[in-house]
Amino acid sequence: MILPTNKLLFYTLRKTILLSLLLLTHVMTYAQGVWNGRKCAVALTYDDALQVHLDNVVPVLDSLGLKGTFYLSGYFPGYVNNIARWKSAADAGHELANHTLFHPCIGDRPGREWVNPETDLSRYTVKRMTNEMKMTNVLLKTLDGKTARTFAYPCGDTKIGDVDYYKTVADDFVAARGTTGEMKKIMEINLADVGSYGINGESGEKLIELVKRAQETNSLLVFLFHGVGGGHSLNVALAEHNKLVRYLEQHEADIWIAPFIDIASYVKEYQSKQTK
Numbered sequence: 001m002i003l004p005t006n007k008l009l010f011y012t013l014r015k016t017i018l019l020s021l022l023l024l025t026h027v028m029t030y031a032q033g034v035w036n037g038r039k040c041a042v043a044l045t046y047d048d049a050l051q052v053h054l055d056n057v058v059p060v061l062d063s064l065g066l067k068g069t070f071y072l073s074g075y076f077p078g079y080v081n082n083i084a085r086w087k088s089a090a091d092a093g094h095e096l097a098n099h100t101l102f103h104p105c106i107g108d109r110p111g112r113e114w115v116n117p118e119t120d121l122s123r124y125t126v127k128r129m130t131n132e133m134k135m136t137n138v139l140l141k142t143l144d145g146k147t148a149r150t151f152a153y154p155c156g157d158t159k160i161g162d163v164d165y166y167k168t169v170a171d172d173f174v175a176a177r178g179t180t181g182e183m184k185k186i187m188e189i190n191l192a193d194v195g196s197y198g199i200n201g202e203s204g205e206k207l208i209e210l211v212k213r214a215q216e217t218n219s220l221l222v223f224l225f226h227g228v229g230g231g232h233s234l235n236v237a238l239a240e241h242n243k244l245v246r247y248l249e250q251h252e253a254d255i256w257i258a259p260f261i262d263i264a265s266y267v268k269e270y271q272s273k274q275t276k
């Protein structure tokens, strides 16, 4: 079929306009930032239900309007003795997250002498581990009423024998936080094992350097804290931790600081849209 010249011209023009609009949308997305309109994303995660998180961390985050993620194990004294305070933290918008009931880790590794034979992950079946993870979701639901949950691998151990145990219950979770020190761009993130930087003794300046690198590379940066101002052998001084969170608060226009679950949900949706 031969189209009249004016009709041909119309189609060509329409195609050009559509392509230009697409290009413009793409450019605008990057100008605004892929991370909920910002250059990068930062999640502040705190492991092992330590009382110092309630005493030192929650108050400073609340004073700056920032939200953190707290990986809780139901068996730890810092959980058992502070249930009402953890509930209050959830009410204030912090994420209560799943770190299992008994924190099982592989015992026969260097530096793992402290692992109790009763909760040695190498003696667990996959079913026992996943039941424990599901039960922890129930426990946390009694505090905050939520069903969506993220997981953090105790000791960063991802396998029982050859089995990636998380994969067998991945549908029960939004994402899992691992312990590999890495920051990735949004399309490169593996939600079954999101990297994080374990902090032990760093200065505030060092922590801020990591954030600046995330800003430059449009990446997701996940901090993994244990002790903050004491409470654990892996520790950061409270004053140094506070330099980091003050920097984050001052740069909120560029940095999306949110609970890990919010960022992971955003990544999940973003990745599924891009691959359609």
Ligand SMILES: [Zn+2]
Pocket (backbone or CB within 6 Å): 047, 048, 099, 103, 153, 154, 155
């Ligand atoms: Zn832990």
